[in-house]
Amino acid sequence: MGLFSFDGGKKESQPPNTRSQRKLCWESRDAFFRCLDKADVLDAMDPKNSKVISAQCKTENDKFVENCAHSWIKYFKEKRVIDFKREETIKKIEQEAKQREQNQ
């Protein structure tokens, strides 16, 4: 029936099929990511960071898990890393271009 079970079947979640559900998920994601920024954690999937996350962002993480489907959580966590790397690359390229202009 399209129901999701995750966390070992502890909780069943409806597919986030409505705008309000999506909004709720996105908001809890943003809150969680803001907390990660504060804790200076980039990759939430990295097991090295799990201690820091549970210590500093436990409430945010719980809410994130509660409001979003498992696949979305994985997607958003991966996207965070990819987006960060992309921005870094863009910054690097822009800086290189600026330096080249100054040299010329």
Added chain:
Amino acid sequence: MLKLSRGVNQRLLHCGVTVQLRATRISGNGANLLAQRGFFSGTGLWQANGKKPLSRVPVGGTPIKDHGKVREGSIEFSTGKAIALFLAVGGALSYFFNREKRRLETQKEADANRGYGRPSLGGPFHLEDMNGNEFTEKNLLGKFSILYFGFSNCPDICPDELDKLGVWLNTLSSKYGITLQPLFITCDPARDSAAVLKEYLSDFHPSILGLTGTFDEVKNACKKYRVYFSTPPNVKPGQDYLVDHSIFFYLMDPEGEFVDALGRNYDEKTGVNKIVEHVKSYVPAEQRAKQQKAWYSFLFK
């Protein structure tokens, strides 16, 4: 002899007088005639200004009136009017040709995508809409359609794109009077039943019609539109997964043929402009051949 000669002389004299008299009479007549023509009379030209007109009047030329002023209405001297006329005509022509150039370019682009008879995208498919009706490529005929492939469990891109589509549709109908048939084709038929699609799409523009089908039907439709997607064919119930898929809007013309693909680079404004361009430059098949041979089309080759 003397008598005779005197007589002759007298006669000659007489004759001479007569001749002279006659001559005077003739010259008098002639002078009168010339005077009548105005050459010597007081109404003559040179006496009008008290100047000699010979430097201004060519022999046989028309006399200048109005005391030698330049006459108005002479075309070579009305520069103001000439500039205005030049700007008006030039501006109108350049506007017309620029507009035509753009229109023909868009039409050419659409023609190129049309592939001259062989569609590069699209083709027969069989799906079911969210109200339970059959939906095939024949339902694309007679109106412009815009197709989007996605799935209801899409985390962030599809909802954004569908919101954008809603803005496009509203702007198109309110500002340009263009109504498209918007279609949302799921790439995830295992989860996106008609009911799920209906619930999902209720958050977006009311005219968007959701299409689904069996896995093979959906796969066929996606293949026809070269939409890449990766859903495992046998998903267990309750399994949570995402579907990777290409994200393009496909604009189809009233013949059901592919016109253009609009990616994420088109925002709420530029997308509308692009669609309007295509819709306005669309020419039905019968007229297409004729219009391509417009007399001025050689200008844009």
